Amino acid sequence: KAGVTQTPRYLIKTRGQQVTLSCSPISGHRSVSWYQQTPGQGLQFLFEYFSETQRNKGNFPGRFSGRQFSNSRSEMNVSTLELGDSALYLCASSLIGGTGTDTQYFGPGTRLTVL
Amino acid sequence: AQKVTQAQTEISVVEKEDVTLDCVYETRDTTYYLFWYKQPPSGELVFLIRRNSFDEQNEISGRYSWNFQKSTSSFNFTITASQVVDSAVYFCALTGNYGGATNKLIFGTGTLLAVQP
Numbered sequence: 001k002a003g004v005t006q007t008p009r010y011l012i013k014t015r016g017q018q019v020t021l022s023c024s025p026i027s028g029h030r031s032v033s034w035y036q037q038t039p040g041q042g043l044q045f046l047f048e049y050f051s052e053t054q055r056n057k058g059n060f061p062g063r064f065s066g067r068q069f070s071n072s073r074s075e076m077n078v079s080t081l082e083l084g085d086s087a088l089y090l091c092a093s094s095l096i097g098g099t100g101t102d103t104q105y106f107g108p109g110t111r112l113t114v115l
Numbered sequence: 116a117q118k119v120t121q122a123q124t125e126i127s128v129v130e131k132e133d134v135t136l137d138c139v140y141e142t143r144d145t146t147y148y149l150f151w152y153k154q155p156p157s158g159e160l161v162f163l164i165r166r167n168s169f170d171e172q173n174e175i176s177g178r179y180s181w182n183f184q185k186s187t188s189s190f191n192f193t194i195t196a197s198q199v200v201d202s203a204v205y206f207c208a209l210t211g212n213y214g215g216a217t218n219k220l221i222f223g224t225g226t227l228l229a230v231q232p
C-alpha cells in the first residue's frame with residue numbers, strides 16, 4: 001500500500017506570497033492532519049480534516065487554512081507569507097482520527113523556505 | 116495541561132552499545148495514547164509504536180523495547196546493540212480525548228541519537 005505523499009517536496013517563496021501544499025493520504029484513510037516543524041517551536045499541530053470538514057485546529061493565525069476533498073486528499077494554504085513560516089510541513093493520515101486512538105502515518109513533508 | 120518532556124537533547128553512543136531514550140508525559144485524561152516516532156535526516160516521521168493507557172505491558176520488537184510506567188508517567192524507549200542506521204531524531208508523542216475528540220499529537224522536543232561506527 002502506498003504511503004502518504006506530499007507535493008511539492010521543496011518550495012521557495014518570498015514574503016507576502018501565498019503557497020498551497022498538497023497531501024494524499026494512505027488509501028482508505030479518511031483523516032488528514034497537518035503539522036508544522038521548526039527548530040524553535042518543534043512539531044506543532046495545525047489542523048485535522050475528516051469528511052471534508054475541519055475537525056480541530058491548532059493555535060495558528062488565520063493565514064493558515066486548509067481543505068479536504070471528497071477523495072480525502074487535502075491541501076493547506078498559507079497566505080501573506082512571513083519569514084517565520086519557513087518550516088517543514090508534515091501531513092499525516094489515519095483511518096478515522098478524531099478519537100486519539102488512530103495511529104497517524106506521516107508523509108515526507110514539504111520544506112518551505114520564505115525569503 | 117498535556118505535555119511531553121524529552122530531557123535528553125542529544126545522545127551519542129558507539130555502535131553495539133545499548134541506549135535508552137527517556138519520555139515523561141503529563142495529561143489529565145484517564146484514556147490516552149503514547150507514541151514513538153523516528154525522524155531520519157530525510158525528514159519523514161516513521162511510526163514505531165503506540166501504547167494505550169490501559170496497557171502497561173512492556174513491548175519488545177527486535178532490538179527495540181519500550182517500558183511504560185503509569186506510576187512515573189514515563190514511556191521510555193531502549194535500543195539494544197545500536198547500529199549506525201539507528202541515528203535519527205526520536206520523538207515521543209501523546210494524544211487523548213482532552214477537550215473533546217481530537218487526533219492532535221502533542222510532541223516532545225525530540226532526542227537526537229548519533230551512533231558512531
